[in-house]
Amino acid sequence: MDPHLLRTYVTVTRLASFSAAARELGYTQSAVSQHIAALEQDLGTPLLTRRPVAPTRAGERLLEHAAPLLLRLDAARAEVAAVAGAADGRLVLAAAPTALTPRTLGALPPSGVTLRVLPRADVPEAVATGAARLGLVDGLAAPSDPLRLTGAAPLRTRGAGEEPVHVLLPAGHPLAGRPGLRLDDLADARWLDAPGAGLPLEQLRAVHGTGAFRPSLRYEGTDVRTLTALAGAGHGLALLPASAARAPGTVAVPLTAPRVVHRTELLHTAALSGPAAAFVARLDVTRS
Template sequence: MDPHLLRTFTAVARLASFSAAARELGYTQSAVSQHIAALEADLRTELLTRRPVAPTPAGARLLEHARPLLLRLDAARADVLRLAAAPPGRITLAASPLAAACPQLIAALPATGVTLRVLPPARVPAAVAAGDCDLGLVDGLAAPSDPLRLPDVAPLQVTGVAEEELAVLFPAGHPFAARHSVRLDDLADARWLDAPDVGLPLTTGRRALRYDGTDLHVLCALAAAGHGLVLLPRPVAEAARAGTAVPLAAPRLVHRTELVAPAGPSGAAAALAARLTAGSPS
């Protein structure tokens, strides 16, 4: 299959529009239609319905394969370009919102030469693999010293950076706000803020208000105002200017931050990676 046709197909499916895909890709609408027709002829099946524009069952299955395949191609291109040459001394570091608040990151950043790009956690490994960023920091829940489960988007080096205790942020008048610690089992019926791009994922409790942003101050303000509880790294929760942070006693989990890097980073990227991972957890 021609990767150019696959890119056109994924754009049309994502935007649900031939014309919008043509604008995004810089093609004419006729060229986009020809790409889809050629791909359907190659696979001998219809991939998109036209009114409305949506993947057929075969198209949905192809999308499952196309996205990681195209990302792998981008990663291969980026890897070769890194070997060819990179502007010395300038680094773009991608970080999820909670990873960007990690004290170890803040202490390791040089005064100049770095662009910090805050992205949703799921997008960080792909940004590094595709060469959009030189290094990345991701975070999540884990048992102490256990690595995070990251998507296999490309051959990337993954190193632990930090592990922090967890805390639940309560509004000041909450019955549990006066406790010294709390267990998640105690909060089985609690309402939690649904913040997929910034909050730590939980499978317990009920979902309250959904927050689609990445600003930690807004997330903490929503929790403090009683719109739902939120689980955070203890330093972040205690630094919030509203609400009450109560340490999590059980289950035994930590907030883990990991560095993702292409194989063999060099120059300024290698220096920053070494600073970030100095004294890293196992």
């Protein structure tokens, strides 16, 4: 199966348009049609309906395999490029905003670093495609348990630190004076939905096992300071690692039940060398 044809197919299905896919990929619309026809001939079955453009049942099954296959190919290309360019002395690090804890920031070298702050879901792809040499992702987990990451199958992971989880409330909130909070206390509260800047509400729901935690406002940026300012202004609660849960007009209260931590993990493709290996060595020293 030709990966170029497969990439064209994934793009057409994502955009639901042959012409839009042609613009994104830099092909003519005729070339895109030829790619899809060649792939359908190779597999011996129609993969797309044309009006509207949508995957057939066989096409849906192909999509289930296509994303991890293409990501694995990208990871292989990135790994070869990383080995070839390991001596260039630069480190490109992609990180979710709340993965930039004092520990991970303290391990950065004093120079030669490009830091790319991305939405959490985009970090594995940045590493797999070679846009970044290393990645930092984070989330809720039981103490010492690894994160359950999606889209990171071709990548290698290692723990990069854990810290307590705090609920950030406005200073005048009725629960602000408590020494600790349980998720059961907060299921009906008004929450900030900020998947790019804080710990996503879907993770809270997974931990709690319910569909609670209704958002009152959605913030689609990656600036943690904006998120904490929204919490201080009374627009909703936010769940953050202890090191990030601070802002004027707010109170940070530890989450005591269930027993979960904010866990950060490092993503990479190949055996580490050069500035990437030096970063990991410093990170390991701070963990000991």
